[in-house]
Amino acid sequence: xxxxxxxxxxGRAWRSGGxxxxxxxLLLIAAxxxxxxxxxxTLLSQxxxxxxxxxxxxxxxxxxxxxxxxxxxxxxxxxxALREIGEGTLLxxxxxxxxxxxxxxLLIAAxPAGALLKLEPDMLRLMMIGLALGTPGLAALAILxxxxxxxLRGSGALTGLLVLPLAVPILIFGAGALQYGGESALKLxxxxxxxxxxxxxxxxxxxxxAGRD
Amino acid sequence: MRGQAxxxxxxxxxxxRMMVGALSQQSDLAHEPERRDEIFEAKSARDAASIIREPxxxxxxxxxxxxxxxxxGNPGHGILLVAPTIVRQICPAGQGVSGPAIIxxxxxxxxxxRMLFTGLNLTLAAxxxxxxxxxxxxxxxxxxxxxxxxxxxxxxxxxxxxxxALADELxxxxxxxxxxxxxAFWARIDEAPAARIDAALEDLAIAHxxxxxxxxxxxxQRKRAALARTIVTGAPIWxxxxxxxxxxxxxxxxxxxxxxxxxxxxxIVLAASHLPLTWDQxxxxxxxxxAPEDESL
Numbered sequence: 001x002x003x004x005x006x007x008x009x010x011g012r013a014w015r016s017g018g019x020x021x022x023x024x025x026l027l028l029i030a031a032x033x034x035x036x037x038x039x040x041x042t043l044l045s046q047x048x049x050x051x052x053x054x055x056x057x058x059x060x061x062x063x064x065x066x067x068x069x070x071x072x073x074x075x076x077x078x079x080x081a082l083r084e085i086g087e088g089t090l091l092x093x094x095x096x097x098x099x100x101x102x103x104x105x106l107l108i109a110a111x112p113a114g115a116l117l118k119l120e121p122d123m124l125r126l127m128m129i130g131l132a133l134g135t136p137g138l139a140a141l142a143i144l145x146x147x148x149x150x151x152l153r154g155s156g157a158l159t160g161l162l163v164l165p166l167a168v169p170i171l172i173f174g175a176g177a178l179q180y181g182g183e184s185a186l187k188l189x190x191x192x193x194x195x196x197x198x199x200x201x202x203x204x205x206x207x208x209x210a211g212r213d
Numbered sequence: 214m215r216g217q218a219x220x221x222x223x224x225x226x227x228x229x230r231m232m233v234g235a236l237s238q239q240s241d242l243a244h245e246p247e248r249r250d251e252i253f254e255a256k257s258a259r260d261a262a263s264i265i266r267e268p269x270x271x272x273x274x275x276x277x278x279x280x281x282x283x284x285x286g287n288p289g290h291g292i293l294l295v296a297p298t299i300v301r302q303i304c305p306a307g308q309g310v311s312g313p314a315i316i317x318x319x320x321x322x323x324x325x326x327r328m329l330f331t332g333l334n335l336t337l338a339a340x341x342x343x344x345x346x347x348x349x350x351x352x353x354x355x356x357x358x359x360x361x362x363x364x365x366x367x368x369x370x371x372x373x374x375x376x377x378a379l380a381d382e383l384x385x386x387x388x389x390x391x392x393x394x395x396x397a398f399w400a401r402i403d404e405a406p407a408a409r410i411d412a413a414l415e416d417l418a419i420a421h422x423x424x425x426x427x428x429x430x431x432x433x434q435r436k437r438a439a440l441a442r443t444i445v446t447g448a449p450i451w452x453x454x455x456x457x458x459x460x461x462x463x464x465x466x467x468x469x470x471x472x473x474x475x476x477x478x479x480x481i482v483l484a485a486s487h488l489p490l491t492w493d494q495x496x497x498x499x500x501x502x503x504a505p506e507d508e509s510l
Contacts, residue, residue, distance in 0.1 A: 001404075004398060008398050012387065073383075074384065082363065212363055213365065
């Protein structure tokens, strides 16, 4: 049942080009950045890691208006609730599908992007581990915010406001792991990510239920 | 303030031959032999409505008496009207409810600080069907959503035995997928056999559209696809919200036949519609706007 929901969401992401979007997005940023700041290898390798983290965060938010709202609008969420599939379960499944549609492509794209930004091999390794740990948290955050803003008109600005404070810890520790701290910062990334993964389905589920009345 | 389902609401009773009994208190007609046997022949819903307006029934209504309207010879099985605003259908005395059932007790619904209806009672057992009628915005859809567990009732209890399938104005089918694939998702969720999809498509005469994306369907075709989803579910209780909307005459007749088949198999159909439907109703509940004089209640 959860599998059916995940497969459906993955299928939707695939058909809407959602799999290629984060990949292209990350590569585009990594390719454009050297043009913007100049091809200074030291500068690029110092700022490139943080840039990739910001790009990863934004890539997780790209499809945010397609995560929950279309299903709410077309009655899918009502129909699932009718079948006594909890909102938390639904959001968990949606979170998994969302991560699968942007996490792995992002990790793949991070390799050539790291090369474009002249990241050191050590740094790239920390970057990949950090992204692997942090992207599930970013996926959960996107689901949470999508659930909170489902049904609101003009939710774009609100989305930004909600995401910003919640994404900051992952961003700080993830990018910080590249500069200083190393593996202990990665542990904090994992902790933040885990927290979001647990909280998002519960809080988002409550938001969906409240939005129904 | 009180929305009401009043005595004029009984516009369709099956069979039309009915018995109207008058009681001073709420009790089973069968236990008061000296006051029974007001048997009327009502050929149509309009007859039934006019009979219950005439004396002596009309006077008893005004005096807040209790009326039982039921099938002749089976007074316990019918609709109990408690003075003067509550419609209650009671089960045959001594017979417990088994199989699918809907039991609503004193249900009230408030939407946006407005009382839509109160004191709604309804019991439907296997094979039963009811229509919720009334003007737009009176709470028909809200009632169905309460039954489906998607809205909380303001007061009262809802008891539904058996799975529920809701067909409202939202079709819940993925636009970009084909009709068959979109239905297959729900079949997977409901753990229904895939063969049921093709059968349902045949039933609703949209088998030729099985491989067409949902977004290409017309309004009526989409409605039929949503009804197919309801059938695929295999749930005994169907809640249909304006099922005739967008359907042509042939499709509406087809739906009527499907509903009759579902009921013959022990299913329950509760439909909200402001228009007459193409199948027989055991009871029609007319939700009417709250009367100004009821403000004090």
